[in-house]
Amino acid sequence: MDAGEVDAGGVETNSVLGKVAAVLYSFTADDHGVSLAELGRRTGIPKGSLHRIVGDMVGVRLLERTGGGYRLSGQVFQLGMRASVERGLLEVAIPFMEDLRERTHELVHLGVAEGTEVVYVAKIGGHRQAVSPSRIGGRMPLYCTAIGKALLAASPPELLERVLAGGLTRRTPRTVTAPGLLRRQLERVAETGVAFELEESAVGIVCVAAPILDPADRPIAAVSVTGPVTRFKPETHATVVKAAAAGIAGTLARRAALVQGD
Template sequence: MALDPASVLAKVMRVLHAFGADDHGLGFAELQRRTGLPKATVHRVANDLVEAGLLDRVDGAFHLGSHLFELGMRASVERTLLEVATPFLEDLYERTHEVVHLALREGSEVVYVAKVAGHRAIRTPSRIGGRMPVNATALGKALLAHAGEEERIAVLRGPLERRTARTITAPGRLRQQLDKVVETGVAYEFEEGAPGLVCVAAPVLDPQDRPVAAISISGATPRFRPTDHAASVHAAAAGIGATLARRAALAEEGLT
């Protein structure tokens, strides 16, 4: 059920959602512009959020507060996923020294929840908590490929966002790639999200073959050849899925 726009909670959510993944702080005027709320309302809500520790105010600019991170880490699904996935992500990084991601899907976007990168890693448009369109990422294709048909159709009907000249925006072509992902177990991205960036991803599936998350390795072309790492990514995703399933089974038996 949608929130009543006039409710206090709706106004709080508008203020919190005004912050983008790349923002390092927003001044009052910019916060008011992004929310579209009256100045007095923004002033009252922002001050209340500062008091609650959900926003910080530094040198006149507002920042998302550390308490938000703490609350996010208490979310059981994401916390368990991160605990299980982290060793697999670190292993992939040690094998390749390229950028390794863990992501979830929300509608037509992927949300990055973990990123492992070293000093030589290529610059990527990804940020923890940031989003990218599913059609422009290997992660998104891996997740959408294993989604239900209704969810697939909803995304394919678009609009499909273009990020580079190579982004796939034709629904028929994207569907063909999704079918190939189901067949092979991996998805690829060739400069579709950012120029010079290529990627291979695999879905983390539950025992019913539903997508829980996806992991990927990204690198610079022509140094990085994603097909060379398809087996490693697929094996790591399968390992994460098996470990999550084992934990869930133990929890049901009351052994954890």
């Protein structure tokens, strides 16, 4: 098949994006390693072009090399999960976030981990809006935010090592930049189930967060309440934030069990 025609998956391959899509769609659920020759057979992309495309896809972590050729990467799996999981996460989390806002009258966030950063997926303003640098879709480092610390403390140790390897850049005078101190903070978060930020990502704001865990205690997301340092006492709201996180986690688990039971 010449480039520009339609591959077996119905994808036009007359553009680079079309070729990338054709390669992605050519994998099946049973594939553990597909050779370049087999990818060429499945997609119809000429060998020279396919070799370059596959190399670029490995470089951006869409594919991984294996002993038998290539396979879809964990990053692709995460993207697919996000497309379905985050919609369900928001549906469940928003009522709990609104309740938190009513209880605290402050800014409420929902965030997920992506790489070594927090991505904010929901934000509900308080009655007395705090000035926060966050925005929906925005990113912040894991190590200097309450949501980030909650996620880090519940994640495998490898994530913390990646964070430390990237360096703890000082964002404010109170940012924790000493690896030992950050480790001790995360040990405390793991013990108590809540994380705090005290003007570490932005001057003037403090936060309290709790992780939302799946039944295997893996972090799905985290929820936080943020307020100005002049009036907001995050430790006094730790219990309600933990309760909201537990409520979201429990509802998600029940939904998943119902789906599996169908």
